[in-house]
Amino acid sequence: MTNYERAVAEKLEKIQQKPHVRILAIETSCDETAAAVVENGRQVLSNAVHTQIPLHVPFGGVVPEIASRSHVQKIGAVVRLALEQANLSLAELDAIAVTNGPGLVGALLVGLSYAKGLAYAAGLPFLGVNHIASHIAANYLSYPELEPPFTCLVASGGHSHIILVEDYDRYRLIGRTRDDAAGEAFDKVARVLGLSYPGGPNLEKLAREGDPTRYRFRSAFNEGEGYDFSFSGIKTAVVNRLHNAEQAGEVIDRADLAASFQKTVVDILAEKSVRAARSQEGEAGTKLALAGGVSANRALREAMETRAKAAGITFYCPDFKYCTDNAAMVGSAAYGKLLRGQTDGLSLNAVPYLSIEDDRK
Ligand code: KG4
Ligand code: ZN
Numbered sequence: 635m636t637n638y639e640r641a642v643a644e645k646l647e648k649i650q651q652k653p654h655v656r657i658l659a660i661e662t663s664c665d666e667t668a669a670a671v672v673e674n675g676r677q678v679l680s681n682a683v684h685t686q687i688p689l690h691v692p693f694g695g696v697v698p699e700i701a702s703r704s705h706v707q708k709i710g711a712v713v714r715l716a717l718e719q720a721n722l723s724l725a726e727l728d729a730i731a732v733t734n735g736p737g738l739v740g741a742l743l744v745g746l747s748y749a750k751g752l753a754y755a756a757g758l759p760f761l762g763v764n765h766i767a768s769h770i771a772a773n774y775l776s777y778p779e780l781e782p783p784f785t786c787l788v789a790s791g792g793h794s795h796i797i798l799v800e801d802y803d804r805y806r807l808i809g810r811t812r813d814d815a816a817g818e819a820f821d822k823v824a825r826v827l828g829l830s831y832p833g834g835p836n837l838e839k840l841a842r843e844g845d846p847t848r849y850r851f852r853s854a855f856n857e858g859e860g861y862d863f864s865f866s867g868i869k870t871a872v873v874n875r876l877h878n879a880e881q882a883g884e885v886i887d888r889a890d891l892a893a894s895f896q897k898t899v900v901d902i903l904a905e906k907s908v909r910a911a912r913s914q915e916g917e918a919g920t921k922l923a924l925a926g927g928v929s930a931n932r933a934l935r936e937a938m939e940t941r942a943k944a945a946g947i948t949f950y951c952p953d954f955k956y957c958t959d960n961a962a963m964v965g966s967a968a969y970g971k972l973l974r975g976q977t978d979g980l981s982l983n984a985v986p987y988l989s990i991e992d993d994r995k
């Protein structure tokens with residue numbers, strides 16, 4: 635046993651008896667450098683986020699190499715800020731957690747290496763956390779009473795999943811996108827509408843001024859009985875509508891187009907996820923949560939709330955600050971793992987395509 639392993643074993647032995655378990659969490663899976671300290675999985679003592687948006691705007695999307703470089707430059711300051719805001723030193727922590735996938739491999743490696751270095755230096759338990767599980771756990775921060783089982787729609791830039799959260803560490807995939815993720819479709823349509831990166835929030839802003847019933851985008855696949863999604867056809871239909879109008883010299887109302895596209899996607903997400911929740915047995919059929927970057931979209935939050943309510947289902951969605959990438963949600967997801975002793979060795983690697991169903995060890 636190495637000195638590090640001995641220090642970790644001693645910490646883990648006492649963890650169950652500790653009234654305050656404090657985890658420093660780090661997130662660098664895409665374009666936010668984030669660190670947070672979370673107590674007992676639910677109480678956020680600090681939440682520092684440095685966004686790289688201005689760096690990627692000139693390119694219209696995230697440039698992986700620029701993202702990695704910026705994470706390297708900022709991670710030290712962001713972690714220091716999280717510790718300062720929580721008024722804690724490394725010695726007062728109980729573990730270090732970090733996103734190890736899915737995400738951009740170079741970006742993930744920055745957070746992972748930094749977290750390993752800290753854990754080793756401070757003799758603290760180390761945990762890798764799944765990014766999708768973290769997005770789901772964002773709901774625990776906003777609803778102290780929420781416990782599994784529940785059904786959850788995760789809609790982000792890389793994923794659109796309907797997941798049955800059977801337990802804190804057990805997930806079952808009910809539905810998924812066959813092509814583009816919902817956020818990805820928002821970003822691509824935003825780009826053809828001439829909106830700057832990040833497309834999702836900018837498209838939502840434009841859609842607020844538009845008429846969502848002006849243009850119709852039918853989608854045969856999504857009208858089926860299953861729980862899988864397809865957004866690529868809708869995206870192409872919007873792009874074609876815009877190009878055809880340009881060629882014919884027809885004036886298209888961009889706000890109406892944005893609103894109609896948003897309504898199409900939101901209705902599909904809300905309809906399928908509420909139907910998926912209804913089909914679950916027991917408690918999971920009475921609770922529906924929303925997670926991932928697209929959960930910041932007000933039209934989606936409202937549509938899901940209305941449909942869930944009509945079906946007698948309680949609806950949950952995270953506070954806005956926990957919707958897009960942050961580290962507080964990582965600290966929440968890591969808590970249960972730490973209590974169960976599911977720590978990782980310092981050889982843990984980044985896994986760009988890590989699946990949520992691999993989460994249980
Ligand atoms: O979860 P997230 O921050 O990063 C990933 O894990 O992918 O999600 C980012 C995605 C982007 O596609 C972004 O455009 C989308 O979430 N997004 C939105 C909104 N805010 C973020 N999409 C629609 N409306 C929004 N308000
Ligand atoms: Zn994310």
